[in-house]
Amino acid sequence: MDMKEPFGVYIHIPFCQSKCHYCDFYSTTKRGGMSWDYVKAVGTETGRLSSLVEGRKAASIFIGGGTPSLLTPKMTASVIENCAKHLSLAGDCEITLEANPESLTDKRTKGYTLAGVNRISIGVQSLDDNSLKTLRRAHSAAKARRAVTTAMNGGFKSVSADMMFGLPDQSLSMWEDELKEVAGWGLDHLSCYQLTPEPGVLLLKKIEEGKISLPEDTLEFFDATEGLLNEKGYSHYEISNYAREGKECVHNLGYWEYRDYLGVGSSSHGMVDGMRWVNVRDPSRYISRVKASGLGKLHEEKLDEKIQWTEKLMMGLRLKRGIRFGKGEVTPEIAEMVQAGMLRLRQGRLFATSRGWRTLNSVLEQI
Ligand code: SF4
Numbered sequence: 622m623d624m625k626e627p628f629g630v631y632i633h634i635p636f637c638q639s640k641c642h643y644c645d646f647y648s649t650t651k652r653g654g655m656s657w658d659y660v661k662a663v664g665t666e667t668g669r670l671s672s673l674v675e676g677r678k679a680a681s682i683f684i685g686g687g688t689p690s691l692l693t694p695k696m697t698a699s700v701i702e703n704c705a706k707h708l709s710l711a712g713d714c715e716i717t718l719e720a721n722p723e724s725l726t727d728k729r730t731k732g733y734t735l736a737g738v739n740r741i742s743i744g745v746q747s748l749d750d751n752s753l754k755t756l757r758r759a760h761s762a763a764k765a766r767r768a769v770t771t772a773m774n775g776g777f778k779s780v781s782a783d784m785m786f787g788l789p790d791q792s793l794s795m796w797e798d799e800l801k802e803v804a805g806w807g808l809d810h811l812s813c814y815q816l817t818p819e820p821g822v823l824l825l826k827k828i829e830e831g832k833i834s835l836p837e838d839t840l841e842f843f844d845a846t847e848g849l850l851n852e853k854g855y856s857h858y859e860i861s862n863y864a865r866e867g868k869e870c871v872h873n874l875g876y877w878e879y880r881d882y883l884g885v886g887s888s889s890h891g892m893v894d895g896m897r898w899v900n901v902r903d904p905s906r907y908i909s910r911v912k913a914s915g916l917g918k919l920h921e922e923k924l925d926e927k928i929q930w931t932e933k934l935m936m937g938l939r940l941k942r943g944i945r946f947g948k949g950e951v952t953p954e955i956a957e958m959v960q961a962g963m964l965r966l967r968q969g970r971l972f973a974t975s976r977g978w979r980t981l982n983s984v985l986e987q988i
Pocket of ligand 1: 640646
């Protein structure tokens with residue numbers, strides 16, 4: 622392990638105001654779940670994990686969820702202070718908080734910046750009230766617009782928004798209109814995900830019952846997004862992510878570049894030196910486990926070199942610039958994809974061509 626290699630810190634806040642109908646992440650809507658006991662357990666676990674990354678700098682802290690904007694600014698400050706106390710933070714450490722429009726008030730925003738958050742990522746998802754209702758998001762389009770304005774005036778170094786396309790009964794022109802508005806806000810970063818309901822979510826049940834339907838051709842949404850955002854000065858640096866120059870998300874780049882990260886909080890996972898661990902899902906069980914042992918770990922496994930190589934490839938090809946790749950690493954399957962014009966190997970890097978990127982999942986399945 623290179624002692625100079627930076628790492629990331631992911632802190633999971635698994636609480637939400639209500640459950641969105643497309644969501645298959647673990648989160649709980651139990652009132653009172655978000656408590657100082659949970660915050661303290663997160664601090665204790667951060668301290669216990671610190672020996673894994675001794676001598677190395679944290680390039681990023683990402684407080685994700687769930688709905689991290691249910692944390693009060695005081696709780697957020699405590700989480701960040703504990704990171705600073707136990708870990709060595711890089712001078713320019715990116716500290717992101719994910720926020721949902723319904724809980725991002727002016728007062729909280731000010732509190733978050735004072736707590737040390739320097740990047741905020743807002744779950745706007747859509748600017749169409751009917752779509753937001755179908756998805757059972759807890760906010761309206763008006764609230765989303767207000768939250769973005771609040772965040773942009775909040776003094777963060779970087780503001781990002783999450784959007785989703787391919788929504789029930791959404792036409793291409795509806796998506797283009799929303800995206801034009803969002804692109805006009807002047808945000809530093811945009812994530813545009815395709816809605817893909819996983820088995821078991823309520824939205825899928827409604828689709829199967831024929832109550833709603835998803836657009837058939839989502840590739841045209843992907844192409845339109847790229848065209849429109851490129852025109853507005855955003856660079857398409859990862860399959861679902863766009864940034865203004867120098868505003869790429871440092872934390873997520875760490876995942877795509879397969880760097881080490883500490884996972885803190887219930888249902889989080891981490892990876893350091895080829896060892897991956899997963900924490901217990903339930904927040905109460907997490908708190909008890911941390912009280913007893915200092916860690917919330919449920920399971921860990923040592924990843925063999927082949928698995929690490931495969932995962933690194935899968936993550937790296939999500940980036941436009943791809944990954945560093947030696948000619949000696951080319952397998953017959955990769956050679957076939959290069960031959961088919963889906964991948965390209967140039968100047969020691971392997972990356973997807975425009976064609977390969979548009980259908981990346983099927984390319985990845987074949988290699
Ligand atoms: S707010 Fe996010 S994490 Fe919570 S239920 Fe909705 S999609 Fe899932």
